[in-house]
Amino acid sequence: MTISLYDAVIPTQLQIIAAVRALVDKAKADCEDKGTAPEEIIGARLIENMQPFSYQVKCCREHSLGAIEAVREGVFTPSLAAPPGDWEGLYEKLDEAKAGLEAVSEAEMEGFVGQHMEFRFKDTVMPFTAENFLLSFAQPNFYFHATTAYDLLRARGFPIGKLDFIGMPRMKRA
Incomplete structure (x- = not known):
């Protein structure tokens, strides 16, 4: 069985975006x-020199839909x-990510394979193929920020667990 780039990226990002949105719901409530x-909570940090909860949620959008947008342009x-x-702004980032990811087609994702892609920040330039950028750079960053958002809430005693992070897995249909 072959797995497509679409299948390796989009469904799981949608799953985790929904889980992070549910974490924001719990934090707000x-x-x-x-x-x-x-x-x-929005400004909570694990440690003083680490970015706050709001940044972690923002980066879930940046490293999911933002990564797809960057591949379209050839540079991130x-x-x-x-x-x-505020809560509304966090919801807006997550809802934007969800809607944008849902609009990505499998054909578009497969068209990315082999395409040149660069990460650029200040003096740093990292060349990738689109698929390696998505799978080895954007996706680990996406999970890092989603995990950190979860950890910020957990560290403050929120009654959440692993299933709150995982969200709804894609189970076999009968």
């Missing part, structure tokens, strides 16, 4: 239930825009 100021440059500062 917890703030409302306990009277916690939203910025306490990290966004230096500030992350959202």
Whole structure:
């Protein structure tokens, strides 16, 4: 059996985007239930010199749909825009990622195979093929930021577990 680039990237990113959105739902509900100021969670960090929860959610969009958009252009440059500062902004990033990923076709993804792609940031230029960029750079970054968003909530005692991170797996249909 052969697996396509589409199958290796898009369905799982959609699964994790939905799971991160559910984590934002839980964080928002917890703030409302306990009277916690939203910025306490939106701006939460694991350690002082690490980016906040909002940045982690923003980067889930950047390394999923943003990576696809970059492959279309042939270059990925990290966004230096500030992350959202409210729940609505976080939802907007995740909903944008979901809608954009759902619009990607298998044919478009297969057309990326072998295409030249570069990561550029300041003086750093890293050449890739599109498939190697998506699978060895964008996808690990995507999972790093999704995991960090989960960890930020877990470290604050949120009652979440592995299934909250994984979301809804694609199970065999009868």
